[in-house]
Amino acid sequence: MLALACAGAVVWMLTLLRSNVVFFKPVSAAVADRSGDAGRTMRVGGAVVPGSIERRDEGIDFSLTEGGTTIRVHHVGSEPALFKDCAPVVAEGRWDTGAAEEFDSTRLLIKHDNNYEAPPSGAVECPKDPFRS
Numbered sequence: 001m002l003a004l005a006c007a008g009a010v011v012w013m014l015t016l017l018r019s020n021v022v023f024f025k026p027v028s029a030a031v032a033d034r035s036g037d038a039g040r041t042m043r044v045g046g047a048v049v050p051g052s053i054e055r056r057d058e059g060i061d062f063s064l065t066e067g068g069t070t071i072r073v074h075h076v077g078s079e080p081a082l083f084k085d086c087a088p089v090v091a092e093g094r095w096d097t098g099a100a101e102e103f104d105s106t107r108l109l110i111k112h113d114n115n116y117e118a119p120p121s122g123a124v125e126c127p128k129d130p131f132r133s
Contacts, residue, residue: 022041022042022043022092023037023040023042023043024042024043024044024045024090025037025042025043025044025045026044026045026046026066026067027044027045027046027064027065027066027067027069027070027071028066028067028068028069029067030042030044030071030103031069031071031101034095037095038095038097039094039095039097040094041092041093041094042092042093042094043090043091043092043109044064044071044073044090044091044093044103045064045066045088045089045090045091045111046064046065046066046070046071046088046089047064047065047066047086047087047088047089048062048063048064048083048084048085048086048087048089049062049063049064049065049070049085050085050086051085052085053084053085058076058077059074059075059076059077059078059079060075060079060083061073061074061075062075064089064091064103070101071101071102071103072101072102072103073091073093073102073103073105074096074102074103074104074105075091075093075105075106075108076104076105076106077106077107077108079108080108080109080110082110083108083110087110088110088111089108089109089110089111090108090109090110090111091103091105091107091108092105092106092107092108092109093105093106093107
């Protein structure tokens with residue numbers, strides 16, 4: 001009886017943990033796994049495509065690329081101060097159920113280390129692969 005109660009508790013805890021975990025995937029892996037991730041909150045990482053940022057009243061739209069794959073991100077909310085062309089970005093949200101290759105984001109994170117220094121003004125140099133360092 002005690003073993004059955006312990007097994008039930010373990011299954012219940014694993015179910016709760018699985019539903020509360022937010023997975024991170026680079027753009028290329030996220031696109032490859034899109035059908036299995038439908039409706040799941042996740043984080044997708046890549047670099048902002050230069051010239052793709054479009055500001056709207058409620059947020060921004062931009063393209064995110066990694067590993068030769070590009071997606072369009074529709075973000076609702078404000079963006080981080082370091083958000084710009086070529087910035088290594090992690091977008092948290094879900095795949096748009098109505099649009100192919102479009103990701104709906106509610107949170108943006110900028111990837112940088114403790115020694116971050118902005119590039120000289122006017123210089124736009126995109127990282128080759130921001131999430132494989």
